[in-house]
Amino acid sequence: MAGFAPGALVRVKDDWPETRGPVHIRTPHYLRGMRGKVVRRFGDYPNPEDLAFARPAAQRALYHVAFDQPSVWQEGKAGDQLLVEIYEHWLEPA
Amino acid sequence: MEKDVPRAHHDLGGVSKFMCEPVDVEPHALTDFDKEVDGLRAVLGSKRVMTVDELRRGIEAIPEAEYHRLSYYRRWIRSITDNLLVKGVITEAELRAALDRV
Numbered sequence: 001m002a003g004f005a006p007g008a009l010v011r012v013k014d015d016w017p018e019t020r021g022p023v024h025i026r027t028p029h030y031l032r033g034m035r036g037k038v039v040r041r042f043g044d045y046p047n048p049e050d051l052a053f054a055r056p057a058a059q060r061a062l063y064h065v066a067f068d069q070p071s072v073w074q075e076g077k078a079g080d081q082l083l084v085e086i087y088e089h090w091l092e093p094a
Numbered sequence: 095m096e097k098d099v100p101r102a103h104h105d106l107g108g109v110s111k112f113m114c115e116p117v118d119v120e121p122h123a124l125t126d127f128d129k130e131v132d133g134l135r136a137v138l139g140s141k142r143v144m145t146v147d148e149l150r151r152g153i154e155a156i157p158e159a160e161y162h163r164l165s166y167y168r169r170w171i172r173s174i175t176d177n178l179l180v181k182g183v184i185t186e187a188e189l190r191a192a193l194d195r196v
Contacts, residue, residue, distance in 0.1 A: 018102045024151040029101035030108045052151035054144075073108060 003061055004091060008038040010065060011094035012086065024052030027090045035094045036067040039083065047087065061088040103158040128167040135170060144177045152176050 004010060014033035017023045026048055042064065046057035062085055069080035101109075124132075138144050152173025156164065164172060178184045 016100050019100045022151075022155065023102075024147065024154060025102070025105075028107045029099055029105045032099070048147045048150075051145055051147035054148060 003041070003088065004038045004063060004093075006038055006040055009035065009094040010038055010091040011035050012065075013090050013092060015090075022053075024049055027086055028084065030072060031067065031084060031086070034067055034072060036065040036084075038091075039064040039066050042085070045087075047089070062086070063088065063091065065091070102154060103161060104154045125167075131167040131171045131174070135174060138174065138178075143183060144174070144181070148177050149173050 012027060012031045012034050016032070017025060040063065042062045044059040044061050047060045048057070050057035065084055065086050067082040067084065069076040069082050070078065072082055135146075135149060139146065149170065150173075153161075153169045155176070156169060156172055160172075161169065175184075175189065179186060179189070
């Protein structure tokens with residue numbers, strides 16, 4: 001994967017691995033399919049989705065992604081943001 | 095919000111039925127049981143027997159009704175026990191024998 005620069009517009013994949021068997025997912029359900037903006041890249045970490053099953057885990061980039069809070073929660077003031085840590089394989093260009 | 099989505103039962107963010115009670119943010123004392131479970135987890139981690147990721151996965155696999163009934167550290171010990179059984183570190187017979195002695 002090419003990676004995302006700070007400021008890149010991204011969409012969280014609207015994917016539900018929960019429906020396909022036992023999984024460990026760090027991407028909250030309420031963000032699936034939502035658009036956000038990359039704030040920073042923390043670095044690369046072993047994929048926890050594999051670590052959770054004691055499988056060999058590839059390195060994955062972890063990002064801070066900002067989301068417009070009112071459109072996620074239907075509450076809060078204009079300009080309020082949610083800041084969430086999301087792994088790169090959950091993001092696609094938006 | 096509250097979209098009708100196939101979320102996992104532990105994935106509670108923004109789920110309205112959990113927003114009815116105010117969150118108790120006051121610090122509270124840990125019991126001896128809590129500390130013992132925490133210590134056990136730390137030893138299993140440092141000895142590379144199981145990772146915190148496996149701990150979390152085991153917690154998330156607890157059936158929903160039991161998950162909500164168990165305290166924070168009881169979820170931990172349930173996950174640790176399940177992980178150690180699956181890995182063969184302990185056997186079910188050993189677990190039963192140990193529980194009989196309590």
